[in-house]
Amino acid sequence: MTVAFYVASAVAIIAAFMTVTRLNAIRALLYFVVSLLAVALIMLLLGAPLAAALEAIIYAGAIMVLFVFVVMILSIGPRQVSQERQWLRSSVWAGPAVLTLILLIELLYVLTKAGRTSMSGGQVAPAQVGRSLFGPYLLGVELASMLLLVGLVGAFHLAYRLGENKQGNPREE
Amino acid sequence: MLDLLWLIPVLPFAGFLTLVFCGRRLPAGAIAAVGSGCVGLSMVASLLILADFIGAPPPGLSYSQTLWTWLQIGGFAPVLGFYLDGLSLVMVVVITFVGFLILLYSTRFMEVNEDYSRFFAYMNLFVGSMLLLVLADNLLFLYLGWEGVGLCSYLLIGFWYRESENGKAAMKAFLVTRIGDTSLVVGFFILFMSLGTLQIQDLVQKAGNLWVPGSSVATAAAALLLGGAVGKSAQLPLQTWLPDAMAGPTPVSALIHAATMVTAGVYLIARMHLLFILAPYVQFIVALIGLVTLLVAGASALVQRDIKKILAYSTMSQVGYMFLALGVGAWSAAISHFVTHAFFKALLFLSAGVVIQALDNEHDIFKMGGLRKTFPIAFWTFVSGAVSLSAFPFVTAGFYSKEMILSLAWSSTKGGAWLWTAGIVGALLTSIYAFRMVFVAFFGNGGPVRMRPAVAMKAPLVILSILSIVGGLLILPSGALAIFGNLLHAALPGDRLIPAASSSHAVLKTVASLVGPVGCFVAGFLYLARPSWVAVLADNGFSAIVGRFWFVGWGFDWLYKGLLVNPFMWIARINKDDVIDLFYRLCAFATALGARALVATQSGKVRWYVMGMALGVAVYIAIAVFL
Amino acid sequence: MSAQVPFEHCVVIVGVLFFVGLMGVLVRRDMIFLLLSLEIMINAAGLAFIVAGARWASPDGQVMFLFILSVAAAEVSIGLALVLWLYHWHRTVDVDRASEMRG
Numbered sequence: 001m002t003v004a005f006y007v008a009s010a011v012a013i014i015a016a017f018m019t020v021t022r023l024n025a026i027r028a029l030l031y032f033v034v035s036l037l038a039v040a041l042i043m044l045l046l047g048a049p050l051a052a053a054l055e056a057i058i059y060a061g062a063i064m065v066l067f068v069f070v071v072m073i074l075s076i077g078p079r080q081v082s083q084e085r086q087w088l089r090s091s092v093w094a095g096p097a098v099l100t101l102i103l104l105i106e107l108l109y110v111l112t113k114a115g116r117t118s119m120s121g122g123q124v125a126p127a128q129v130g131r132s133l134f135g136p137y138l139l140g141v142e143l144a145s146m147l148l149l150v151g152l153v154g155a156f157h158l159a160y161r162l163g164e165n166k167q168g169n170p171r172e173e
Numbered sequence: 174m175l176d177l178l179w180l181i182p183v184l185p186f187a188g189f190l191t192l193v194f195c196g197r198r199l200p201a202g203a204i205a206a207v208g209s210g211c212v213g214l215s216m217v218a219s220l221l222i223l224a225d226f227i228g229a230p231p232p233g234l235s236y237s238q239t240l241w242t243w244l245q246i247g248g249f250a251p252v253l254g255f256y257l258d259g260l261s262l263v264m265v266v267v268i269t270f271v272g273f274l275i276l277l278y279s280t281r282f283m284e285v286n287e288d289y290s291r292f293f294a295y296m297n298l299f300v301g302s303m304l305l306l307v308l309a310d311n312l313l314f315l316y317l318g319w320e321g322v323g324l325c326s327y328l329l330i331g332f333w334y335r336e337s338e339n340g341k342a343a344m345k346a347f348l349v350t351r352i353g354d355t356s357l358v359v360g361f362f363i364l365f366m367s368l369g370t371l372q373i374q375d376l377v378q379k380a381g382n383l384w385v386p387g388s389s390v391a392t393a394a395a396a397l398l399l400g401g402a403v404g405k406s407a408q409l410p411l412q413t414w415l416p417d418a419m420a421g422p423t424p425v426s427a428l429i430h431a432a433t434m435v436t437a438g439v440y441l442i443a444r445m446h447l448l449f450i451l452a453p454y455v456q457f458i459v460a461l462i463g464l465v466t467l468l469v470a471g472a473s474a475l476v477q478r479d480i481k482k483i484l485a486y487s488t489m490s491q492v493g494y495m496f497l498a499l500g501v502g503a504w505s506a507a508i509s510h511f512v513t514h515a516f517f518k519a520l521l522f523l524s525a526g527v528v529i530q531a532l533d534n535e536h537d538i539f540k541m542g543g544l545r546k547t548f549p550i551a552f553w554t555f556v557s558g559a560v561s562l563s564a565f566p567f568v569t570a571g572f573y574s575k576e577m578i579l580s581l582a583w584s585s586t587k588g589g590a591w592l593w594t595a596g597i598v599g600a601l602l603t604s605i606y607a608f609r610m611v612f613v614a615f616f617g618n619g620g621p622v623r624m625r626p627a628v629a630m631k632a633p634l635v636i637l638s639i640l641s642i643v644g645g646l647l648i649l650p651s652g653a654l655a656i657f658g659n660l661l662h663a664a665l666p667g668d669r670l671i672p673a674a675s676s677s678h679a680v681l682k683t684v685a686s687l688v689g690p691v692g693c694f695v696a697g698f699l700y701l702a703r704p705s706w707v708a709v710l711a712d713n714g715f716s717a718i719v720g721r722f723w724f725v726g727w728g729f730d731w732l733y734k735g736l737l738v739n740p741f742m743w744i745a746r747i748n749k750d751d752v753i754d755l756f757y758r759l760c761a762f763a764t765a766l767g768a769r770a771l772v773a774t775q776s777g778k779v780r781w782y783v784m785g786m787a788l789g790v791a792v793y794i795a796i797a798v799f800l
Numbered sequence: 801m802s803a804q805v806p807f808e809h810c811v812v813i814v815g816v817l818f819f820v821g822l823m824g825v826l827v828r829r830d831m832i833f834l835l836l837s838l839e840i841m842i843n844a845a846g847l848a849f850i851v852a853g854a855r856w857a858s859p860d861g862q863v864m865f866l867f868i869l870s871v872a873a874a875e876v877s878i879g880l881a882l883v884l885w886l887y888h889w890h891r892t893v894d895v896d897r898a899s900e901m902r903g
Contacts, residue, residue: 778902
């Protein structure tokens with residue numbers, strides 16, 4: 001189990017790194033999907049099967065698909081490669097890399113001072129999570145649904161206006 | 174009748190207000206009536222009060238009328254009140270009488286245009302302020318009158334403001350007298366700090382009790398008051414404004430710069446005589462200033478060509494005589510000389526005005542001539558004024574007052590033979606320049622005449638010339654008509670004489686009497702009989718240089734310009750952008766710089782902002798963890 | 801089944817993921833990549849909550865993860881619509897082009 005955990009986390013980190021450094025948008029997206037799946041595995045190994053399932057279904061399944069659709073609408077991908085190469089000269093990476101390294105060092109420092117703590121080891125079953133959602137966190141659930149409604153309406157409104165302008169006439173339904 | 178006292182200054186102020194508010198809309202006759210009538214009524218009131226004062230003298234020979242308390246702050250409660258004693262009564266009568274005559278003259282002298290009402294408004298304001306000055310019982314209100322006459326002097330010198338030269342002359346007068354005014358105010362501060370009151374009668378009593386004669390506080394206060402008097406009375410070293418002040422209309426010169434305002438300093442010293450007695454060094458300086466001024470001014474008057482400038486220097490010189498009298502302790506003699514000087518100097522100015530106007534604004538006496546035949550009244554009145562100025566013996570008012578001064582200069586304990594000698598030399602100079610004017614302007618041959626004077630102008634001339642001749646009777650120490658003399662001697666301290674000097678009195682009096690006619694003879698000889706000698710003196714080396722030096726007023730203008738005006742203008746020029754302001758501009762500049770720096774951090778780019786946030790987090794964690 | 805991994809190791813992993821995402825946000829100029837890197841960061845944050853929940857065997861961690869997920873979904877939909885708009889206006893995917901708030 002421990003080995004699987006470390007392998008999965010390595011895959012997640014490497015895939016994330018590849019996502020960030022690719023020139024082609026589609027390839028970056030695919031690497032990110034891999035990273036998401038690796039993270040889902042990590043969650044499973046930590047005893048959170050519901051979270052793992054939701055990660056795979058919603059994150060990798062819905063959100064990433066949305067990204068793919070938009071990339072295809074904008075037709076970025078192969079066309080942008082040369083531009084990306086221009087934008088991503090090595091000099092551009094220097095500053096952010098240094099900054100991130102500093103932050104990482106600080107994080108490691110804080111954690112090494114803390115010592116070793118062990119996990120409790122148990123699984124948290126989906127039933128438990130569900131009971132929690134319908135119990136103490138009921139309000140949060142309602143707010144989340146409201147948020148999703150807002151996102152829906154907003155996205156629709158923006159896209160509608162976009163569609164109008166592109167064609168010059170109001171869209172026919 | 175004495176409670177009509179408040180009317181005397183109030184009537185001219187009322188005239189001023191009327192003319193200021195309605196002057197433009199009134200016809201010329203109404204303006205003239207209001208303008209001269211208010212002062213005329215004031216004169217009537219003062220004559221009635223004079224009659225009452227002499228007929229039924231009030232207790233203590235003084236009368237006070239309080240109007241109201243102006244303010245009350247702690248122990249400082251100045252009261253606006255009038256104090257009438259012999260001194261102020263004499264001043265009031267002379268001011269209103271001469272003022273009325275001059276205003277009557279100006280009703281026909283001044284051109285009837287849109288400035289007509291403005292002239293009378295300013296003149297009424299002036300007369301009101303001067304009356305306030307002499308009647309005030311509190312130094313604060315004396316100063317109010319003092320400033321008022323200074324303001325009116327400025328307004329009236331620059332009356333024809335459309336010529337910029339007149340404005341400059343007015344500013345010069347105002348600024349130079351301001352220096353004196355500042356000195357005066359500091360003197361008031363010292364008096365208040367030391368004695369706790371500015372009420373004149375209380376003040377001099379306290380000073381007499383508290384101050385040691387010759388102490389530094391007395392000397393300081395008296396010296397500062399002297400500074401104020403010197404400025405207003407155009408004595409050395411603040412005398413440079415008076416010749417330039419002749420840029421104003423002739424009635425203005427007659428009233429302000431001959432009869433009344435320039436004597437304000439003399440009045441101040443006479444009123445505060447107890448302070449000067451307590452500071453003998455300062456009193457000596459008063460005499461010294463008077464002495465030097467009378468000689469300097471007399472010399473300058475000798476070489477001037479402009480008739481008004483001659484009269485201006487003559488005024489300076491005669492006020493010097495008054496200062497000399499005050500300095501030797503001859504208080505009533507000084508005021509008597511003021512009375513006679515008011516008569517004959519106003520007369521000289523008014524008749525000069527007739528001549529100037531008739532010759533179409535010609536001021537140069539060498540361009541006049543033969544006016545004896547064309548203007549007989551102007552001629553005879555002018556001659557009577559000149560004769561009085563030169564102090565011809567026995568028949569003129571000027572003789573009595575000048576003779577009083579000279580004899581006291583010799584025989585007073587504070588006087589001396591050298592003061593008397595300088596006075597005699599000054600009298601000789603006076604006589605020469607006075608008759609120089611007469612012979613050059615009125616004798617000889619002349620040109621055509623533009624206009625003849627009106628009755629309103631002739632009447633004051635005649636009245637004043639009569640007074641110049643017989644006015645001496647008014648100022649004698651004793652006698653049937655010696656109204657003024659009695660009043661003055663009652664109000665001011667008597668003269669302390671050196672007993673041994675009385676024996677040489679007869680010789681001195683003879684010499685003093687002869688000076689006048691001798692000067693007339695000299696002037697007649699030089700200007701009528703031997704004019705070529707004058708030309709030789711004027712062009713020949715040394716005397717030409719001396720003449721030139723005297724002509725520019727002994728170089729004081731040049732000295733002040735180099736010493737004070739030019740450095741000040743230089744500083745003003747280099748400070749044009751206000752050096753002190755640099756500091757504030759630096760503040761503004763630094764703020765703008767900071768703002769620009771901060772604006773530069775707002776690049777509008779998302780990634781830049783994220784970088785900022787990440788940096789902030791890194792720094793914050795570092796501080797929290799490592800420190 | 802659950803792995804016995806020290807808590808600190810999990811936190812380090814989460815941190816590395818987060819910083820990789822941060823680096824991506826700072827470096828990439830393409831709008832899509834910016835949003836993608838943001839997603840990496842959000843995902844790492846969610847993983848952190850799961851790790852914490854596993855530490856104390858509490859369902860709260862997973863609940864929080866659920867909320868984060870819904871937030872991410874809403875944000876992505878609006879964000880991508882805005883990306884479409886920006887592309888429509890400026891004809892480029894360069895995010896530096898949208899700097900009208902400068903100054």
